Amino acid sequence: MIKVGVVGGTGYTGVELLRLLALHPQVQLAVITSRGEAGTAVADLFPNLRRYIDLAFSEPDPVALAGCDLVFFATPNGIAMQMTRELVDAGVRIVDLAADFRLQDPALWQQWYGMPHACEELLAEAVYGLPEMNREAISSARLVANPGCYPTAVQLGFLPLLEAGSVGTDVLIADCKSGVSGAGRGASVGALLAETAESMKAYAVPGHRHLPEIRQGLAQICRKDVGLTFVPHLTPMIRGIHATLYAHLDDQGADLQALYETRYAAEPFVDVLPAGSHPETRSVKGANYCRIAVHRAPDSSQVVVLSVIDNLVKGAAGQAVQNMNIMFGLDETSGLRTIALMP
Amino acid sequence: MIKVGVVGGTGYTGVELLRLLALHPQVQLAVITSRGEAGTAVADLFPNLRRYIDLAFSEPDPVALAGCDLVFFATPNGIAMQMTRELVDAGVRIVDLAADFRLQDPALWQQWYGMPHACEELLAEAVYGLPEMNREAISSARLVANPGCYPTAVQLGFLPLLEAGSVGTDVLIADCKSGVSGAGRGASVGALLAETAESMKAYAVPGHRHLPEIRQGLAQICRKDVGLTFVPHLTPMIRGIHATLYAHLDDQGADLQALYETRYAAEPFVDVLPAGSHPETRSVKGANYCRIAVHRAPDSSQVVVLSVIDNLVKGAAGQAVQNMNIMFGLDETSGLRTIALMP
Amino acid sequence: MIKVGVVGGTGYTGVELLRLLALHPQVQLAVITSRGEAGTAVADLFPNLRRYIDLAFSEPDPVALAGCDLVFFATPNGIAMQMTRELVDAGVRIVDLAADFRLQDPALWQQWYGMPHACEELLAEAVYGLPEMNREAISSARLVANPGCYPTAVQLGFLPLLEAGSVGTDVLIADCKSGVSGAGRGASVGALLAETAESMKAYAVPGHRHLPEIRQGLAQICRKDVGLTFVPHLTPMIRGIHATLYAHLDDQGADLQALYETRYAAEPFVDVLPAGSHPETRSVKGANYCRIAVHRAPDSSQVVVLSVIDNLVKGAAGQAVQNMNIMFGLDETSGLRTIALMP
């Protein structure tokens, strides 16, 4: 059994992580911290966990955390980087679900996150936790930076095209639609049901924090900078990301369906749909899959890729568990063989 | 392994049953029938099942079904009763998720379902599959009538009060709210998103088919007829039933919280919440629990019971699996230890 | 033209009031106050009002308000009672959409609202603004207490039965379902889309502030105290209240349909549906109607009344405008002839 701690268990990625870990056959949940809810039984805050988790939230305690094999950070950005050094030195492995270790350039991090990085010395060591790109590095990593939700859907969608060099890289467009849980569990007017139900809007067109993260990932695939336009939209649903990706097909003869199927044939959590399909976000609701379909736009040289994930699962907690499984040599699907709720 | 057949796997109770059975450790799914979709891969119709179910829908074939240990009927009302006799004679055990064997009086059945009963001779043998009332009979049953969704929520909510004789039985009120999946997966104007989202309405106030079913169940508990007013409402959500139950408290000194906690202490799937709670339907979304809270109305002699289930799980497919587990002597929670999605 | 001021225009009742007043042919909007948004153009906060309202929010200014013919308070509870005395003395008429003047007993007010009443001397004069009960008193009132949303739906639903003495008054049950906008526009975790969509729950069963308000109103109709059980529920939609009302029919021969049709025949905003109907909340979305259907429960002596309103219109801003129309001798429907959005 892997002894696991969760720092910051009261947000949506936190409770989703707890849902998955509570049923993971090789995990012992040892500690769940929350400054704001210390002393509250976890199942009092999240009644879906009644009969599954008996722990109460506790104040973050370095000693208790140091006794874990693995600590997940499900904290706001900027917290994990303050505690990582000490835990890593104590031999604890880390999966950070926040953005602290996603960008390799600390100046870029400071530019987008508005604070200096507190742990630059571990940036180079941190492994970007997208298993489909970095599985081997993850397996031996001490510190994994779990990807953002949009970056997961977009990178998995573009990956085969870019690896194969099939498309131009100057004009890549990612038009992404997210459910409201992506805004987190904090109280805010903008995420009220009465504000967001029955409405659709783009946001952060002038610049979203996931833009540099996606650009970094795509550039690593291409080994050169890419031109990316990224427009996120708020969609009136709880869970789900639908990324609609556009690129100019340079190789007009490419068999795109075969390209995707081959690239992801061995991947346990990337599912390439039959040609002509349109994946629905509900087909991954509560499950760790990324489902992808690839199309050519009619009478056009544009490729259109449709990539869907559950932002809280493959886009956050599920991918974190997948990374844990890889890090500890478990079956990569352990604890993750759940089926999406339909309807 | 129990060899299982599912007749009528294309509706919402069908696909939910498949979701649960696909991950059940003691089940081998042998046959899934559908006249309308015969030949279609199950996972083509329900992409959430990709990588979990490789079967295709087949025409209902008595021989194939007779080779099963258990057959679930997830068919419209009136189908199971035509096939049950033959299967039971072949030694197959049956769980019918439709209404065919729920009412013990065939005349009452004909009155509410508009057709003569085709298998009256098995009505007396059929066991009403509410484990919290009939566990022992279920364990040896050849034929289990799986309860309706509203009846499950209402009976579990009233059960402790009626068993204890704490309330008057002349005026019992069940004001029930259901998600739209309760209307089934058939094409209908009334269940379109554009008709049902952003709206609430009562329906069938002059008489709903679950009324005689609930009355029959409550009368068995009380050993006398009860006066029940049942008003179902359509709620703009996919899953969930919220039953709000009203009764006059005759025993003013009763400790209702203790009554409920004691009655359900050993039940794996009935969860009595702490005093003062208000259960949310989302706390059981995708899970087999019934969560209950009991209140006294302020300045009044009315008891108010709040009882929530997922209509497709504890209200249908989950309870069917629970019944199967009991019938075959398995751990009653086998295949049912899932945690509701929150958010 | 009536010169109108709105105090507290940033909440949902406020913006709904502005939507109605902006198109009211006899209204000149003179001042819209908000401490928090002073200086912001109203249409910047609420873009639906672009091209209709050019005003900016201003600090509440007694002099500017004293220049109005009528001031609406769309403020949190406890604000209006501090400013009313001065405005009334200046000859300004008042419609308070909050609860400050709804309860005639200041001790009861303090018990439920947690603060002493700041303007007890005007309580006796304040008219409860339910036109269907108090039209004449409203017409000459200086100060109108606009009813709460639940109280409007419940009182209009019970009114004919209680006036006619057709039902017992010891056990009246009001099972009410409200959209989330009833929780207001304040940031709160409990009203997030991710918390409330796809879920249903009761709340405040131990006691809701609308309980004493409804009881007071029903007692005035009956000229005696009534026994009322009131259970509100949160429903995953933006607007709408559905009140399902239960009472014991004493007069078994009563023609309930005729009773309701006759009582409301002359009412411009109460619409009694044909016998056997089930009103939908969407049929009043954005409109000032209360639609009502009356049923007898099958095999029972219970009357079931279904009463729906838009909580922000007939349950708040629309009724406030209706009251203004009555107070100033205008056509009662002026500015209120809008048709609900369907779908």
Next chain:
Amino acid sequence: MIKVGVVGGTGYTGVELLRLLALHPQVQLAVITSRGEAGTAVADLFPNLRRYIDLAFSEPDPVALAGCDLVFFATPNGIAMQMTRELVDAGVRIVDLAADFRLQDPALWQQWYGMPHACEELLAEAVYGLPEMNREAISSARLVANPGCYPTAVQLGFLPLLEAGSVGTDVLIADCKSGVSGAGRGASVGALLAETAESMKAYAVPGHRHLPEIRQGLAQICRKDVGLTFVPHLTPMIRGIHATLYAHLDDQGADLQALYETRYAAEPFVDVLPAGSHPETRSVKGANYCRIAVHRAPDSSQVVVLSVIDNLVKGAAGQAVQNMNIMFGLDETSGLRTIALMP
């Protein structure tokens, strides 16, 4: 008063048209036809129209329709073209809300709509009813082809850029999101709440009927063919279209904000938002506006235009009324000065 007939009043564009016409000060509703609902009171099918429309649906009667000044067709594609010749000859003016007269090339029409065109001789005369492009021609038209919902949002979004020649026309991308009411009021599994709520998906990527319509319109603006990729998505809400448009900016020095504001300065129903804005579909819910914001993507030469409408209003019935107003020399905003519901 204009005497108006509506052919096919039972769909969503039909009932929305009735909502607008019922309150239009210069319209007399003379006849509303429906083969399927002939004899039913309109307000029985659509209770929001109670007290506003007393008519019943009638069988389509050429004589009755010939007595109208204007007939709206809110029928499925392929109906209007069979009745237009006769009505036009009788001096009746026509606004067709279906697609029958949108494409000028009958071969193209047959290709996309799967049937030969029944009235080719009027195609040349038919005016495409986008007032912002064709106001003058509309004013004298006998036959107006009311634009599709997606085409309205997309063309209004691209119009200023294309007229000014600011962008490349080889790669224009329209990523569009629509509410479910766009699928119509017909019974279909795919539009059930339980299928579409809590999910997002693209559809018709291999080709949607609005693609040739948009291409035709954009080509007229540019006076040359354009390369357009159009991907529609189904969004879990009732009303609203959000078009997110991408183009390559050739003129890097262009002042896009000024370009849009100038182009639409005189338009009553196109509202250019301040720089940096993100329009929400709810800001036009129930109203005839198109709200637009124009952005440059960060670090990129892409223009991103955000264009929102209510698919049933500016995307259908509202635009039809706007066209009627223009055809009959009325104030273009007559009957259309409604404010969107927020929340």
